[in-house]
Amino acid sequence: MKFNDTVKGSALEGFYPAGWDFDKIDACIGEPESVTERQAHWNKDFTPICCDDLSDFATYMGHEIAIKIKQAKDAGKKIAFILPVGPMGMYRWVVYFLKAWNVDCSHVYTFNMDEWADGDGNTLESSNPGSFQFTMEQALFNPLGELTVPVSQRNFATKDNLPTYPEKIAALKAEGAELVLVYGIGRMCHIAFWEPTFAADYATAEEWEKAPYRIGAKIHPLTVEQNALTSFKSRTTLVPCRANTIGPGLFLQADYAIGGADGTLGRGMQWQGMSLWMTLRYGKTPWITSSYIPTLPGKLFFHKELAGPLVAECN
Numbered sequence: 464m465k466f467n468d469t470v471k472g473s474a475l476e477g478f479y480p481a482g483w484d485f486d487k488i489d490a491c492i493g494e495p496e497s498v499t500e501r502q503a504h505w506n507k508d509f510t511p512i513c514c515d516d517l518s519d520f521a522t523y524m525g526h527e528i529a530i531k532i533k534q535a536k537d538a539g540k541k542i543a544f545i546l547p548v549g550p551m552g553m554y555r556w557v558v559y560f561l562k563a564w565n566v567d568c569s570h571v572y573t574f575n576m577d578e579w580a581d582g583d584g585n586t587l588e589s590s591n592p593g594s595f596q597f598t599m600e601q602a603l604f605n606p607l608g609e610l611t612v613p614v615s616q617r618n619f620a621t622k623d624n625l626p627t628y629p630e631k632i633a634a635l636k637a638e639g640a641e642l643v644l645v646y647g648i649g650r651m652c653h654i655a656f657w658e659p660t661f662a663a664d665y666a667t668a669e670e671w672e673k674a675p676y677r678i679g680a681k682i683h684p685l686t687v688e689q690n691a692l693t694s695f696k697s698r699t700t701l702v703p704c705r706a707n708t709i710g711p712g713l714f715l716q717a718d719y720a721i722g723g724a725d726g727t728l729g730r731g732m733q734w735q736g737m738s739l740w741m742t743l744r745y746g747k748t749p750w751i752t753s754s755y756i757p758t759l760p761g762k763l764f765f766h767k768e769l770a771g772p773l774v775a776e777c778n
Contacts, residue, residue: 478684480651480659482750491744492737495770504746508760509720511743513767517552520725524764525556527721531643532557533566541640543572543632545714546603547655548595549647549693550723554602561610568612572635574628575599575619576646576655577708584622584678584707593694593701595619620707622678628713629675636716644717644759648724648738650689652753656708658683662749671749675712679705689734693726711755720761727768731776736769 467485470476479485499511514520528544535542561568578586578595587594596619604611618624618631636642646654653659660683665671682705691699726735742753742763756763 480662480750482659482662482748487745488737488741492740492771492773493744495767495772498740498743498770502744502757505757506760509757509763510761511763511765513770514764515767517725517727517766520723520764520766521550521552522556524550524553524721524723526560527762527764528553528643528645529557529560529564529566531641531719531721532561532568532571533564535641536566536570541570541572541635541638543574543635543640543642545574545576545642545644545646545709545717546599547576547645547647548598550725551598551602552725553723554599555606557603558606561607565610567610568607571612572616572631572640573599573612573618574632574709574713575617576714577706578620579703580622580679580705580707581703582679582705584625586619586621586707587703589619620676620709622707625676625678625707625709628709632713632716641718642716644714644720644761646714646720646722646756648722648735648742648753648756650685650726650734650738651683652738652741652751653683653686654714654752654756655710656680656682656686656706657710657714657752658686659750659752661710665749668749671711672715673712674710676707676709678707680708682706692728692734711749711752715755715759717759717761720756720759720763722756722761722763724763724765724769727766730778732778733768736771736773739765739769740771740773 580586589596687702690702695701724739727733745754747754
């Protein structure tokens with residue numbers, strides 16, 4: 464007796480995205496040691512990398528971002544990053560490596576992938592500690608000091624600036640800049656705040672794949688709760704219910720993707736294991752945004768605990 468046996472007529476009937484096949488989701492989950500087995504639909508240059516602990520995770524992911532910045536600098540090329548707020552631990556290592564190598568970021572352009580918003584797309588003040596702009600400045604831009612990304616080359620997902628992302632990214636790519644997507648995977652398998660429920664708004668997968676962004680997008684209740692747990696000390700009352708976010712029309716343009724899944728809570732508890740397995744095994748569908756990730760070249764770093772075994776353990 465489990466979810467599919469009991470969902471009909473329950474409070475959860477119709478709560479999850481209409482395109483989710485829960486039997487198929489359950490079939491995605493295997494033995495922990497099999498999680499990195501290559502699948503037929505993966506890009507040949509996509510690699511999931513298991514990390515033994517969170518310190519390894521943050522270091523490896525930070526090094527991957529930093530080495531991309533250094534390689535572009537050495538080649539005399541511009542480089543653009545789509546950046547998340549979550550995961551966050553890698554940014555201190557980006558700072559560490561760039562300072563150790565004395566690599567400045569004058570050639571770097573950043574595009575934060577999302578920001579909390581209201582229905583009209585108005586965002587939190589940048590001085591608010593809950594805002595993603597504030598978080599990025601504290602975690603990455605300010606600690607880099609003189610090596611930092613120029614202010615004019617930092618982009619945040621405000622209602623006025625987000626619509627300029629497509630043109631700015633296109634111009635950079637036209638100049639030969641590599642576009643690197645840095646991402647986390649949501650409980651609902653979103654990338655940025657592009658929820659799987661948005662699939663219902665598009666007639667075809669091709670139409671969905673071209674959508675560049677949304678202003679004041681409705682985020683899923685489980686995304687609100689994920690953020691209440693991970694960023695707001697459980698205080699749901701502080702979490703906005705909408706966000707401005709990039710869409711697949713932008714993140715699928717990435718030449719390389721650097722991902723992170725570190726959603727462990729301690730004492731055997733976690734929230735991200737099923738999302739990781741769905742990302743790797745379900746197969747490409749707009750109903751599971753992160754299912755597109757393995758079709759891109761890059762690396763996905765994940766904490767080994769997320770591989771499971773994903774079985775009941777009452778806490």
